[in-house]
Amino acid sequence: MTVIKLSSGYNIGVPPGSCTLTEHPVPVNNVQHEVVQNRDLPTLAIVSTGGTIASRIDYRTGSVTSQFNAGDILTAIPELAEVARYRTIPLATILSENMTPSIWQELARAVHAEIKNGAQGIIVTHGTDTMAFSAAALSFMLDTPVPVVFVGSQRSADRPSSDNAMNAVCAAAAATSELGEVVVVMHATTNDDTCSIHRGTRVRKMHSSRRDAFRSLGIAPIGEVEYPSRNVSLAKDAVRRGKRTLAIRDKLDPHCALIQFYPGMSPDLLKAYEGYHGLVIAGTGLGHTSTALIPPLKRLIQSGTLVVMTTQCMNGRVCDRVYDTGRDLLDAGVIEGGDMLPEAALVKLMWVLANEPDKTRAGAMMQEDLKGECMRRSAHGL
Amino acid sequence: MDYKATGLVAGIEIHQQLDTGEKLFCHCPTTLREIAEHNGEFCRYLRATVSEMGEIDRAAQEEMKHDRMFRYYTYDTTCLVENDEEPPAPVNDEALSVCLMIAKMFAMTPVPQVHTMRKLVIDGSNTSGFQRTALIAFNGALPDGGLIETICLEEEAAQRVKDEVFSLDRLGIPLVEITTSPCMHTPEDVQKMAEHIGMVLRSTGKVKRGLGTIRQDVNISIAQGARVEIKGVQELDLIAEVVRREVQRQQSLLAIRDELRKRGASAGAVAGADVTELFKETKSAVLKKAKNIHAVVLKGFAGLVGREIQPERRLGSEMSDYARKCGVGGIFHTDELPAYGVTAGEVALLRTHMHAGEQDCVILVAGANGKQASCAINQVITRAKLALSDKPVPEETRKMLESGSTAYMRPLPGAARMYPETDVLPVLIDDARWNAVVIPELLSEKAQRFAQEYGIDKNYALQLASSEKLPLFYQAVTEGIKPKLAAFSILSTSTELRREGVDMQKIPDQAYLDVWHAVDSGKAAREAIPDLFRSIAAGSTSAEVLAKLAPAVSREELENIVRNIIAERRDFIAQKGKAALGPLMGVVMAEVRGSVDGKVVSEILKKEIDAATTPK
Numbered sequence: 001m002t003v004i005k006l007s008s009g010y011n012i013g014v015p016p017g018s019c020t021l022t023e024h025p026v027p028v029n030n031v032q033h034e035v036v037q038n039r040d041l042p043t044l045a046i047v048s049t050g051g052t053i054a055s056r057i058d059y060r061t062g063s064v065t066s067q068f069n070a071g072d073i074l075t076a077i078p079e080l081a082e083v084a085r086y087r088t089i090p091l092a093t094i095l096s097e098n099m100t101p102s103i104w105q106e107l108a109r110a111v112h113a114e115i116k117n118g119a120q121g122i123i124v125t126h127g128t129d130t131m132a133f134s135a136a137a138l139s140f141m142l143d144t145p146v147p148v149v150f151v152g153s154q155r156s157a158d159r160p161s162s163d164n165a166m167n168a169v170c171a172a173a174a175a176t177s178e179l180g181e182v183v184v185v186m187h188a189t190t191n192d193d194t195c196s197i198h199r200g201t202r203v204r205k206m207h208s209s210r211r212d213a214f215r216s217l218g219i220a221p222i223g224e225v226e227y228p229s230r231n232v233s234l235a236k237d238a239v240r241r242g243k244r245t246l247a248i249r250d251k252l253d254p255h256c257a258l259i260q261f262y263p264g265m266s267p268d269l270l271k272a273y274e275g276y277h278g279l280v281i282a283g284t285g286l287g288h289t290s291t292a293l294i295p296p297l298k299r300l301i302q303s304g305t306l307v308v309m310t311t312q313c314m315n316g317r318v319c320d321r322v323y324d325t326g327r328d329l330l331d332a333g334v335i336e337g338g339d340m341l342p343e344a345a346l347v348k349l350m351w352v353l354a355n356e357p358d359k360t361r362a363g364a365m366m367q368e369d370l371k372g373e374c375m376r377r378s379a380h381g382l
Numbered sequence: 383m384d385y386k387a388t389g390l391v392a393g394i395e396i397h398q399q400l401d402t403g404e405k406l407f408c409h410c411p412t413t414l415r416e417i418a419e420h421n422g423e424f425c426r427y428l429r430a431t432v433s434e435m436g437e438i439d440r441a442a443q444e445e446m447k448h449d450r451m452f453r454y455y456t457y458d459t460t461c462l463v464e465n466d467e468e469p470p471a472p473v474n475d476e477a478l479s480v481c482l483m484i485a486k487m488f489a490m491t492p493v494p495q496v497h498t499m500r501k502l503v504i505d506g507s508n509t510s511g512f513q514r515t516a517l518i519a520f521n522g523a524l525p526d527g528g529l530i531e532t533i534c535l536e537e538e539a540a541q542r543v544k545d546e547v548f549s550l551d552r553l554g555i556p557l558v559e560i561t562t563s564p565c566m567h568t569p570e571d572v573q574k575m576a577e578h579i580g581m582v583l584r585s586t587g588k589v590k591r592g593l594g595t596i597r598q599d600v601n602i603s604i605a606q607g608a609r610v611e612i613k614g615v616q617e618l619d620l621i622a623e624v625v626r627r628e629v630q631r632q633q634s635l636l637a638i639r640d641e642l643r644k645r646g647a648s649a650g651a652v653a654g655a656d657v658t659e660l661f662k663e664t665k666s667a668v669l670k671k672a673k674n675i676h677a678v679v680l681k682g683f684a685g686l687v688g689r690e691i692q693p694e695r696r697l698g699s700e701m702s703d704y705a706r707k708c709g710v711g712g713i714f715h716t717d718e719l720p721a722y723g724v725t726a727g728e729v730a731l732l733r734t735h736m737h738a739g740e741q742d743c744v745i746l747v748a749g750a751n752g753k754q755a756s757c758a759i760n761q762v763i764t765r766a767k768l769a770l771s772d773k774p775v776p777e778e779t780r781k782m783l784e785s786g787s788t789a790y791m792r793p794l795p796g797a798a799r800m801y802p803e804t805d806v807l808p809v810l811i812d813d814a815r816w817n818a819v820v821i822p823e824l825l826s827e828k829a830q831r832f833a834q835e836y837g838i839d840k841n842y843a844l845q846l847a848s849s850e851k852l853p854l855f856y857q858a859v860t861e862g863i864k865p866k867l868a869a870f871s872i873l874s875t876s877t878e879l880r881r882e883g884v885d886m887q888k889i890p891d892q893a894y895l896d897v898w899h900a901v902d903s904g905k906a907a908r909e910a911i912p913d914l915f916r917s918i919a920a921g922s923t924s925a926e927v928l929a930k931l932a933p934a935v936s937r938e939e940l941e942n943i944v945r946n947i948i949a950e951r952r953d954f955i956a957q958k959g960k961a962a963l964g965p966l967m968g969v970v971m972a973e974v975r976g977s978v979d980g981k982v983v984s985e986i987l988k989k990e991i992d993a994a995t996t997p998k
Contacts, residue, residue: 001495001808008532009800010517013495013808158801160428160442160504160511161466190424190467192451210467228449 035074037085042121042176044084045114046073049092049099049107049134050127076157077165083172083230084121089114096127096134096152101254101350104137111138111148112248121147121175123168128152128205128213131184135200136344139182139371140351143247147179150200151186154211163187163211170195170225177232179223181239182371187211188224197223197238201344201373204314217314218339218375239372251354253277258346260312261289270296278306278349281334282342287311287318288325294332301333306359308366310337310345317378335363338374348373385568388629389605392572393531393564394621397557397597398583399538399590402477405554406537407470407514407806408463412590415551417543420455424465427451428504428511431801439799441779441792442502444707452506453547454540464540464550466509469805473498473516473535477556478809479819480588481518481535484558486819487582488522488530496535498806502799505792506546507539508553514803515559518811522560525578529563555590558583564601569622569629572600576621584848585825591850600624607632608775611794615782623786627692631788632775634691639774645741647682649766654678654759656752660731666723668711672748676755679736680766683743688717692787697769703790704765705747708757714746836865845873854891863898871898871911879915888919896924906931909971909980931977940982943973944990955994962991 001013073088074081091110092103111122122144126134135150142148151171153164163186171185174197182200189212198216207213216222222238225231234240256278259269270293273279279300283289287309289297301307309318309329317339320326330336337345349366356362368374405412427449430442454465462468473496485492500512507513515536522530538555540548560579566572576598583589583596598615602625610632615624657677661669669675680687687698702712716733720726738744745762749755768776779795780788823831825847832843836859846855851872858868871894876886897914900906906914906928917927935943947969948955955962963984970983 001810003497005797006517007797008517009501009797010499010515010532010534011497011800011802012493012517013497013810015494018494155466156804158431158804159466159500160431160502161426161509162431165429166427190465192426209462209469 035081037074037081039085041084043087043119044121044123044172044175045087045089045111045117045119046123046125047089047091047107047110047114048125049103050094050096050125073168077168079165079169079228080172083169084176087114087119094127096130099127099130099134101137101252104134104347105141105250105252107134108138108141108248108250111144112142112246112250115144115146115246119146121172121177122149123171123175124148124150125168126150126152128154128186132200132203132205132214132341133343133347135182135184135203136341136347136373137252137351139200139373140348141248141250141252142182143244144182145180145242145244145246147175147177147241148182148200149175150182150184154187154209154213163192166192166227167195169230170227173225173230173232174223177223177234178241179232179234179238180241180243181222183222184214185225186214188221193227195225195227196221197225197232197234199238199372201348201371202341204341204343217341218378219372249351249355252350253353254350256280256346256350256353258282258342260342261293263290265290265293267292267296270300273300273305274303276300276305277353278308280308280310280337280342280346280349282312283309283318284312286316286322286326287320287329287336288323289329291325291328294325294328297329297334298332304359306335306349306353306363306366307333308335308337308340308345308349310340310342312342314341335366338367339378340373344373383626383629385629388633389603389607390567390569390625390629391564391603392566392625393562393601394566394572394576394579395562395599395601395611396560396576396579396583397536397599398560398580399595400477400480400556400558401588401590402474402480402556404474404476405463406474406477406535406556407472408461408468408554409471410461410464410554411459412555413459413551415457415459415549417455417549420457420549422456423453424456425451425453426466426509428506430502430504431511439502439795441795441799442504444792450506450546450709454509455543455547455549457551460550460553464509464553470514470803473806473809474556477535478518480556480586481533481558482811482816482819483586483588483821484560484583485519485522485533486816487585487821487824488524488533488560490519490522490530490533492519492811492816493517494811496809496811498803498808500801500803501536502795502801503539506548507542508537509540509550512801512803513537513539514806524562524565524575528565528575531561531563532559534559534561564603569625572625573618573622576618580618581825581848585822585828587822600628602628602632603775604629604632606636606775608773608777609794610775610777610788611779612788613779613781613791620782620786624782624788627786628788631692631695634689635697635769635774638686638689638691638697639769639771641686642682642770645682647680647686647741647770649680649683649770650763651681652679654756654763655736656755657732657735657746660735661728664724664728666728668714668722668748669724669746672750672755674749674752674755675746676749676752676759677732677736677744677746678759678763679738680743680745681739682741683766684741685717685743686769687715687743687745693785694783695787695789700769700790701745701762701765704761705758707792708749708761709754710747710749710758713758713762714748716742716744832865836869838866838869842869842873849873851876851891854894857891858895858898861895861899863895863902867898867901867908868894871915875911875915879912879919884916884919886915886919888921889915893918893924896928900928900931905977907971907974907978907980907983910977935974935978937982937986940974940978941986941990944970944983944986947973948990948994952994955991959995960991963987966991 002016149171151167155162157164174185184198184203188194188196202216205213206215223234258280260282318336320330352362352365430438496516498516501515503513504511520532538557540553600612603609654676658675698715705713719729747758777794779791781791828847829844833840914927
């Protein structure tokens with residue numbers, strides 16, 4: 001069908017060939033927005049990986065395009081100009097499900113360069129589907145003295161009710177705050193009144209569509225931003241600005257995988273992971289697979305794969321010392337992943353294996369807390 | 383008035399809710415709820431977004447003048463789709479079928495493929511900031527050569543509870559929007575056309591009934607005037623009055639413009655000024671509360687700002703509507719002052735301060751802050767400039783006030799308000815689907831048939847045809863009940879009892895049939911029907927109430943009863959003569975407890991009274 005826009009604004013579909021193109025439209029010149037930024041405000045760098053902050057449908061292509069210079073963003077969300085001045089780095093225009101470890105690395109380098117270049121805070125715009133993975137990846141690769149804030153929108157930016165503007169404004173407030181770590185800033189509830197600040201290694205998307213999909217698991221959010229006042233409050237244990245010295249260790253070993261165990265899972269499936277350097281299992285309950293999976297797991301481990309157990313419960317800690325299966329898994333050489341989120345454990349494993357050649361030492365690092373991903377105490381309930 | 387001479391051109395948009403099982407884009411029921419039943423609430427802001435063409439719609443821009451936080455009430459019958467927290471489900475196929483049926487009844491042409499659009503509405507009535515709508519068919523025929531331009535399938539907006547609070551139960555109920563061409567030229571034409579379209583819609587049997595389930599928007603313009611869209615006319619009877627008043631308003635605005643020009647009036651040459659200081663000691667509650675009071679002089683406007691342009695509305699009311707868009711409560715103007723606690727002294731001071739002459743009008747606005755007050759003053763200047771311009775009737779969307787006058791809502795929206803709903807897939811309307819659409823008999827035709835077949839009065843027949851109890855009527859006729867009896871019970875008796883407060887919903891269809899059979903067989907009298915219904919509505923079964931009736935009496939027995947009663951009341955009859963019939967009727971009916979037809983009683987009673995009063 002050919003889509004026609006009527007003068008009333010309605011679109012209808014008609015059979016191709018039932019209408020004739022008489023004239024091509026005059027190409028519309030994209031209006032360039034020039035905005036004056038306040039020199040007295042701190043400088044933030046906005047690194048874009050997929051345009052969620054200011055995007056709209058391009059009628060000529062039918063797809064959503066992201067507009068990405070400071071002018072476009074400030075035109076779309078004028079309140080941002082009251083918080084900081086901005087420079088913009090378009091890194092990628094991808095849907096977040098197409099994110100790869102190599103783009104995480106590029107992102108880490110870009111953020112590092114911006115901080116080195118004097119940015120007092122970083123905002124990373126990111127699709128929400130895999131935002132938690134990227135936030136965890138940057139947490140491990142970067143030591144940052146300034147806030148690195150991931151932000152996105154659950155409801156598309158082309159709707160008046162989009163959460164993009166409030167999330168972006170709250171992200172900017174967090175990025176100019178006293179914070180000094182990698183975080184995700186998104187709606188705290190369905191209301192347009194508060195955003196939560198989540199630690200990059202403890203956050204997970206817990207709903208497919210709601211604004212407040214992002215939740216800190218195992219800990220409370222490390223801060224919040226009120227809207228529209230933009231007041232930021234930080235928890236006591238949130239890492240403060242300047243506490244860490246800027247550093248980057250951007251190596252990742254992409255030969256790692258994450259699998260979820262389910263009843264009846266065929267041991268043959270593990271064959272696909274032969275030759276992998278690392279494997280995270282999201283096991284049942286306290287961290288279990290079926291007994292049938294233990295021999296192939298043992299073979300994997302003996303051939304050099306580091307296997308880390310996490311729990312698909314998302315909340316709580318792995319303990320493979322309670323039941324027989326667990327003990328057998330430990331005997332086979334599986335490493336308990338503590339209370340790490342499966343996704344954070346995967347990213348950490350990629351980072352650890354790339355940075356620590358010694359397997360035993362690497363295994364030990366998987367159980368150490370590097371960036372808040374492993375809590376010593378299970379203090380927080382569901 | 384000779385409306386044709388005014389150049390009146392009018393069209394209507396009819397919005398009719400459909401009675402489908404589920405909402406248009408989610409699987410919630412289409413049930414309206416009591417506000418008190420809400421089980422949660424949340425709050426949101428909305429901001430205008432650019433269209434595909436990169437523009438912001440002017441109506442949306444207007445709503446953005448003032449940041450507003452909207453609150454929404456949720457129910458156990460609403461879901462994340464109404465909350466704008468989940469993408470919409472595919473278009474409800476039942477609603478689409480009803481819409482196609484209506485389109486076919488108007489002999490319209492369906493679009494080959496339906497595309498759902500987002501119509502930008504950021505007044506809070508849609509959580510998403512847009513109303514989903516799809517063009518389904520176009521070019522329909524109306525009586526007298528009228529034309530329907532389009533029929534669209536839309537989702538209903540949320541109901542405003544108060545100010546910025548909305549209830550989500552109504553949001554998403556399917557409705558059809560029927561837009562006629564500007565083919566009407568008198569107020570009465572408009573009303574008649576609305577009635578006709580309403581009748582066609584009800585003929586489907588698939589539309590919601592009751593107040594608020596159908597709303598008319600009226601598009602009106604006169605020569606030299608402008609197209610104005612008046613929203614939300616709920617009562618059909620008011621349509622003609624709304625049209626008459628809009629003609630009056632447009633004519634008045636044209637006359638005011640001419641007068642202003644004659645006077646050499648001007649607006650906006652002098653900017654607004656902060657006059658907060660002047661009112662430091664004021665007794666006016668509104669001004670005392672305000673943080674910032676701004677004023678502007680409208681040169682040559684004196685007397686015209688306060689001139690009535692339609693009942694209860696002045697040019698000042700129009701300015702006030704514009705100013706409210708900035709969040710202020712309204713305006714004061716010197717045509718109406720001193721009043722509202724503002725003294726003559728303060729007015730004189732204000733005039734001097736603003737260098738206002740006799741011919742000038744000074745406008746005051748009271749704002750919560752300087753930004754709000756200056757926004758409002760600028761709106762007043764904008765409206766005043768329009769009053770002076772070549773087009774003194776602005777193209778506007780207006781809302782109907784109770785009496786039939788109207789208030790400004792926002793500029794007429796343009797095509798820029800439409801944006802494709804990317805979350806809903808297009809739907810094909812192929813020949814097979816269109817050909818399979820069966821159209822029902824029109825109520826008007828049905829009524830004509832009833833009148834002929836059953837010998838019922840035409841008005842009754844039309845009411846009956848659109849009655850929810852029509853299936854019951856058919857059943858009764860099939861069972862051999864006299865059509866007139868059934869029709870009378872369903873229409874008159876029920877209505878009277880309902881007005882009395884009887885809950886007619888409690889009477890099952892079978893009870894109606896039982897009562898009618900009893901009347902037909904002579905076991906119960908016609909007069910007994912209201913009483914029988916009252917008892918059934920109060921909780922008795924039809925068997926119980928019918929059993930309580932006195933055993934049927936023969937004519938001979940009845941004559942004896944009547945004679946006895948007359949014998950006992952000789953004096954009364956001697957005194958009243960023929961007028962004794964009424965009171966005695968009641969006495970006899972009480973005796974026979976509804977088991978005899980009142981007609982027979984009255985006949986016998988009349989004969990016996992005659993006999994008793996005629997000198998022997």
